[in-house]
Amino acid sequence: MKKYKKIVRLIPLDQRRFKFIYIFSLLLIFCLFGRLVKLQVFNASDLQRKARLIQSSKTNSLKKRRSIVDRNNRLIAYDKPLYKLWAHPKHFNFPGDSINKVRSIEEVIEKLSPILDINDEILLGKFNNKMSGIKVLDEIPEEKAEKIKNLQISGLDLFKYSQRYYPQGELYSNLVGFVNDENKGSAGLELHLENQIKVFNKINFIKRGGDGTPLPDNSAPSDFIYDYKTLGLTIDSKLQKASFNALSKQVSKWKAKKGFAIVMDVTNGRILSLVTVPSYDPNKFWQYDSELFRGWYSQDLFEPGSTFKPINLALALEEKVIQKDGLVEDVGKINVGGWTLYNWDKKGNGYIDYPKVLQVSSNVAMIKIMQNLDPPIYWDWLKKLGINKNLETDLFESTAGQLKRKDLFVNQSIEPAVTSFGKGFSISPLKLVQLHAALANGGFEVTPHVTSTFEERVNKNSKKQFFSQEVSKTVLEWMESVVDEGSGSGAKIEGYRIAGKTGTSQKALNGSYTSKKVCSFVATLPVNDPKYAVLVVVDEPSKSYAYGSTVAVPVAREIIESLIVIEKIPPNIKDHGMIVKKP
Structure with missing residues (x-):
């Protein structure tokens, strides 16, 4: 049987339909071309910016300030990670719920309340019928934030931030200071060393592919290492606490203004x-009160009184106006330039040697000793010691001491006379301990500091030498007699050679002295190998019989006892003939 092929006739396309399709196609092509031009030419920069935002992520350190630690790496200040909790009730949804289900505020609060340890009614009051953008709580610690995250409740957002925290509270506040609400240093080292503490992290960008995978670029490995440095202090926290407790107890006992x-x-x-x-x-x-934020130990000035007498004796020895084994007559009073000056007890001591001068703290004897030194030379020495200069340190900015003009000092005999027993000029407590450090270490100037970076900078400069080794040794031994036999006997510790000098000076107001006092005591130990200086200053004790020996010495003794244990200072067995019996 023959197979026949079916012949299909092609019907010509309608001309109007053909023209319509043709014109429509052209328009479509022109529209696409126009869109392409707009994207590639006119919107190119904007699209590139959007693409970079999608393809890269910005990294920045949460840490804003370096931690501050003591010499044993105990934390003094650090950036503590905290969280803010935000709520959006219109999106509340629990794990396992259908996508369209919205949980009530009460249901969410029921889960949050045990974690935050806050009453349900208090939490409910924070919502105020708002449905989005509600700040529920601030300063949420990390462990609680982790529990909230584990709830996996949609509509709850945790925002992480850092806040400066001082774990040792008031123990370091007058030294370290604090930061304000903007995380800027506002007092103490936080302010004075802001540039060393603040973290200057550069912002880094990581390029990512469409699936979020980081792409290779020209970034160096060091670009993504955050700042983990700390500001290390020379302070020992154990000694700091012992000193603070001893001083607090005495300031409270004597109802003093400060210490x-x-x-x-x-x-x-x-x-x-x-x-x-x-x-x-x-x-x-x-x-x-903002008055507490001041570093008064370097900014306030006081007349050092008798604690300056050893310095004056060192000047007299250096200028060879006295001999080590000399004597001086003390009749209890002396007339200088029409002024009658007395000893503190208005009693005479007869002919006494120089150790005895310090033991009884004789003003009259000191005046006679320093009268052997020409006033111009005396004044030049005071200037050389830096009495009227700012003290360079890494602590608070210091106040320069007050020293009379040279012409007044030279032409008015009363000025060198009162200076001989620590009056008529003023210095900061920090300056006083610096001078006694020089007296103890063989005469060399050292700069008080609390950071190792400052020490490295200072060590590059050559040290000034004020006193010779021989003079330093001599005066230190004289000061030792004050602890062994004089007003500093309350600081004596069996087996240890301790040098010291008490001071009690009246405070001046508007050019005249008042009944208010400053009681002080400075000690150096051990005398056989000087290593440490201890200074205690108590301002305005309000009880009777307030002297350096009764107010400041007991504080110094407690501090020295702690220092001996912490620094493991061995007793001077040879000089004291100590015998340790076997058990």
């Missing part, structure tokens, strides 16, 4: 402890 205590290494100026009372909690700085 200061410092322990310093005389060989290099490292400060091992520096405390002031009253203090404040830097975590709640807004609750305190």
